[in-house]
Amino acid sequence: MVSSDHIGPNETGRIRATVKTDGKKGRILKTVQVETNDPVRPLVVLKLRANVIDAFHEKPLQPDAIFRSPCRKCHLDRGRDQMGAALFRADCIMCHMRGKSAPSISSLKKLSRERLKEAIEEGVPDSMMPGFSWRVGGPLTEAQIRSLLKYIKGR
Ligand code: HEC
Numbered sequence: 001m002v003s004s005d006h007i008g009p010n011e012t013g014r015i016r017a018t019v020k021t022d023g024k025k026g027r028i029l030k031t032v033q034v035e036t037n038d039p040v041r042p043l044v045v046l047k048l049r050a051n052v053i054d055a056f057h058e059k060p061l062q063p064d065a066i067f068r069s070p071c072r073k074c075h076l077d078r079g080r081d082q083m084g085a086a087l088f089r090a091d092c093i094m095c096h097m098r099g100k101s102a103p104s105i106s107s108l109k110k111l112s113r114e115r116l117k118e119a120i121e122e123g124v125p126d127s128m129m130p131g132f133s134w135r136v137g138g139p140l141t142e143a144q145i146r147s148l149l150k151y152i153k154g155r
């Protein structure tokens, strides 16, 4: 947001920019392009650098902590009433993506249906994989778990 859309030679103005840090951590860079009718420098690129400190992921946590506040806002709420691919993107991908310790979706696909179902429903002991079935206190219905199996196996 610019304080005025008309800034004469040698005048000053203010530019307000907001950087969204949700889900980011470590060093981030955001650029703002300012276009003007200045014949010498019609385009100026402003660089905003920040170091985002991530208070949520610093200490070791219980796997089912993601089902509760303050974690559920990012880890669970977006998956409410979702199915299949959308549910996987909302509830699973943050741990099951390339570069993370949990297997990526292409590795999950190679597992048997029975193994997938068991791990999703009940979790994996001594790991950060919680049980997602409502029967063990998780958030997902049987229909949602079936939709995940179908999505993972069908890819
Ligand atoms: C602001 C959103 C947000 C909140 C709140 C949040 N997380 Fe996360 N979490 C993410 C994102 C995004 C990722 C994946 C990207 C990453 O690891 O940086 C992630 C990844 C994880 C991982 C996988 C880490 C890994 O490297 O494999 C665990 C475990 C986790 N979160 C647990 C928690 C717990 C427990 C809480 C609550 C104390 C929590 N998160 C709160 C967004 C959030």
Ligand code: HEC
Residues within 6 Å of the ligand: 066, 075, 088, 091, 092, 093, 094, 095, 096, 101, 102, 103, 108, 111, 115, 116, 117, 119, 120, 124, 126, 127, 128, 129, 130, 132, 148
């Ligand atoms: C907080 C991070 C986290 C979230 C969220 C998460 N997982 Fe996992 N998951 C893991 C980790 C870590 C493992 C590996 C456990 C091990 O073998 O030590 C795992 C293992 C699994 C396995 C078993 C893999 C095997 O080789 O037996 C399946 C299947 C699985 N996850 C599916 C899912 C699905 C589907 C979702 C979403 C509903 C999900 N996970 C959400 C962390 C997570």
